Amino acid sequence: MADDKFDAIVVGAGPAGSACAYVLAKAGKNVLLVERGDSPGGKNVSGGRLYTYALEMIEPGMYQRAPLQRKIVREQIMLLDKHAATTIDYFDPRFVEGVPQSYSVVRAKLDEWFASEVEAKGGTLASGVLVDGLIEENDRIVGIRAGGEEMRSDVVVAADGINSLLGRKAGLFSDLEGHAVGVGIKETIELPDSVISARFAVKDDEGVARVAIGCTDGISGGAFLYTNKGSISLGIVFSPAQAAKQGRHIQEILQDFKMHPAILALIEGGTTIEYGAHLVPEVGYRGIPQRLHREGMVVIGDAARFGINTGLIIRGMDLAMVSGLAAAQAILQAKSIEAVGPIYIDKLEELMLLGEERAYQNFHQIFEIPHVFREVPKLANEAMQFLFTVDGRVPTPMVQGLMNVAKRNMSLGQILADGWKAYRSL
Amino acid sequence: MSIKRLSPEESLALDKFAVDEGKPHIIVDKAICAHCSDRACLVVCPARLYRLKDNQISFEFAGCLECGTCRVMCSEGGVTSWNYPRASFGVTYRTS
Numbered sequence: 001m002a003d004d005k006f007d008a009i010v011v012g013a014g015p016a017g018s019a020c021a022y023v024l025a026k027a028g029k030n031v032l033l034v035e036r037g038d039s040p041g042g043k044n045v046s047g048g049r050l051y052t053y054a055l056e057m058i059e060p061g062m063y064q065r066a067p068l069q070r071k072i073v074r075e076q077i078m079l080l081d082k083h084a085a086t087t088i089d090y091f092d093p094r095f096v097e098g099v100p101q102s103y104s105v106v107r108a109k110l111d112e113w114f115a116s117e118v119e120a121k122g123g124t125l126a127s128g129v130l131v132d133g134l135i136e137e138n139d140r141i142v143g144i145r146a147g148g149e150e151m152r153s154d155v156v157v158a159a160d161g162i163n164s165l166l167g168r169k170a171g172l173f174s175d176l177e178g179h180a181v182g183v184g185i186k187e188t189i190e191l192p193d194s195v196i197s198a199r200f201a202v203k204d205d206e207g208v209a210r211v212a213i214g215c216t217d218g219i220s221g222g223a224f225l226y227t228n229k230g231s232i233s234l235g236i237v238f239s240p241a242q243a244a245k246q247g248r249h250i251q252e253i254l255q256d257f258k259m260h261p262a263i264l265a266l267i268e269g270g271t272t273i274e275y276g277a278h279l280v281p282e283v284g285y286r287g288i289p290q291r292l293h294r295e296g297m298v299v300i301g302d303a304a305r306f307g308i309n310t311g312l313i314i315r316g317m318d319l320a321m322v323s324g325l326a327a328a329q330a331i332l333q334a335k336s337i338e339a340v341g342p343i344y345i346d347k348l349e350e351l352m353l354l355g356e357e358r359a360y361q362n363f364h365q366i367f368e369i370p371h372v373f374r375e376v377p378k379l380a381n382e383a384m385q386f387l388f389t390v391d392g393r394v395p396t397p398m399v400q401g402l403m404n405v406a407k408r409n410m411s412l413g414q415i416l417a418d419g420w421k422a423y424r425s426l
Numbered sequence: 427m428s429i430k431r432l433s434p435e436e437s438l439a440l441d442k443f444a445v446d447e448g449k450p451h452i453i454v455d456k457a458i459c460a461h462c463s464d465r466a467c468l469v470v471c472p473a474r475l476y477r478l479k480d481n482q483i484s485f486e487f488a489g490c491l492e493c494g495t496c497r498v499m500c501s502e503g504g505v506t507s508w509n510y511p512r513a514s515f516g517v518t519y520r521t522s
Contacts, residue, residue: 036510038518043492045522108520130513147513163494165509176498178466183495185472187437188521189429231521240499244466251474255431267429275437276522277472277491279498 006032006124006153008331009144011131011166013040014107015050015317016301017159018114019058019324025123026059027332032151033118034144036130041111044161045186045276046317047224047233049209050110051102054318057325057351063099065117067109069228070207071100074200077312078212078223078262079377085262086380087210096206104207104226104233105317106188131160134169134297140337141170141296154337156297157327159320162279164303172299173289178241180305182221182282185254186235191270193230199266200227211312214377215257219243220367222311223257225266232267234258237280239367280316281307285354285361293341298327308356310363322353365425369418371410376418379409434474438489446515450487452496452508459483459504466499491517 010021013035021033037043049072055063073096077088095101119125135143135150143152158166162181167173193204200208207227215223220239225232236254243250257263281287284307292299301320308315326347334340348354366372382405386396396404406415459465460482467476473489476496483504490511497508510516 036513038514042518042520043516045491045519106521108522128513130510163497176494178499181495181498183470183472183493186522187432233522238470240466240470240495243470244464244499247469249434249469249474251434251437251472258429259431264429270429272429272432272437272440274440274519274521275432275472275491276441276519277493277495279494 004152006030006151008032008155008157009034009151009153010157010159011144012159012161012301012303013115013125013127014044014111014159014161014301014320015114016303016320016324017157018111018118019054019321020157020159020300020328021118021123022058022114022121023325023328024331025118025121027328028122029331031118031123032153033115033123033125034129034131034146035115035125035127038128039112040115040125040127041108044107044111045184045278046105046107047184047186047226047235047314048105048107048317049102049226049314050105051315051318052099054321056099058321063103065113067113068103068105070104070202070205071096072102072104072209073202073206074208075312076208076210078210079380080212080214080260080262081378081381084381084385085260086384087262102209104209104228106228106231131166134166139295141294154296155331155340158297158299158303159301159324160303162281162302162305164299167289167299167303170294170297172291172294176279178244179239180281180283180287181240182237182280183240183243183250183277184235184237184280185250185275185277186233187254187258187272188274188276189232189234189267189270190230190273191232191267195269196227196230196232202227211314212257213373215253215260216373217246217248217253218374219246219253220373224314225263231273232270234263234267239282280309281305282309282367283364284308285357286364288357293344295338295341298330298341298344300324300327306353306357308360310360311366319353322351323348326351326353362425366422369421371414371418375409379406382408438473441491442518442520443489444515444518445488446511449512451511451516452485452487452490453506454483454485455504455506456483458502458506462502462504464501466501467496470495470499
């Protein structure tokens, strides 16, 4: 083996790439981790929340070193219409006992830290390097090309994100389709930590994760809010296919949401400091490409389109880390380069990533039910308005009043049809 | 400062960009776009870099957030080439 040949080259220092490189470096492998951003995280945007179990799988206790934001103790669901908002708040301190279930994260910090952990284990980090292509010899991927240079390795791990140019260059899969992705846009809003804790009724190291519907002009999609240390992440994920038909610009719809009185009250006095956008895989198991490896190459993380979105639970970074671990274990166990790919798929099963994806495989159909994003949240708020209004007049009988609210928004047939579709998707 | 509605330009002004002058990483062929009726790019580009001028699609690559939505949603192939900016160019997120 030539001196300049690596055991593995990992392209992309996000959660998937760094998890893979970390495990390999820790096992003594000669790993090169390549990142196109000037520093890891510089090109990345997420909601975002990280489910801690994934870091625990990489190395127990590792999360305690990570620059995580707030541990999530409140899970909230918000239903909005033009005027009002109904919020369900689930407070459960058990979620933050022991190893907290999840944390809000800021990618610039998280990804930079994770890559530094790879370096601490002896891996080589090359930031500010854009990989232009793959080197292929005798039908095998043997390295990468970047800025006129060639770098060689036994295995190339493509952790190059949702747009995975490398996966397509290797001929493993075709480009994403509009219906299979969501486009997420987000503002980071700076606010004093003490204000955040007071407004959301949490301790200083605890936080809130909120999902919201009814704020997308009827477009399939939903909003999110995460409390960080000294900032709030506020954004919306849209179906771009539906947004295209609807005709209003998505950045403008985010502004409406931000200025909704129920949201404004939470962020008032803050300052927007950054605006980001990113694609997310949106159809779960059915969106995962058939081929995730070929000789000398495996694909992990967003590049492999691993994602779970139930409407309440939105996962990507944890699956990315688990897939990075699966790839690393495959590389460590394989007795030949040809064996790496098949073992990688076995490991995805063994680590339960594919099983979890399959369990939710029909969930994305919920997002195709037409009334979920406008009529249902409007109906909920009008029902609340009816139930809570006192004006000194004789009220409509309760059942009649609620029926009137329902009929104003949807026909009985629509409610039954939507309910049936939802049931079939679960 | 306080919270206010931001135009796309004001949103982008918050971000850190290094523009690779004269070297667009995305190439748009307006002749193809002229025949497109979908024109999804006009509403789905988060940075609103696709605009209609005299009924023609115009595209500005500076300010690109590198998300890929335009490429994925382009129905007629007017986005003829989509790449990431060269190393050290493009957007750098600090808090996202």
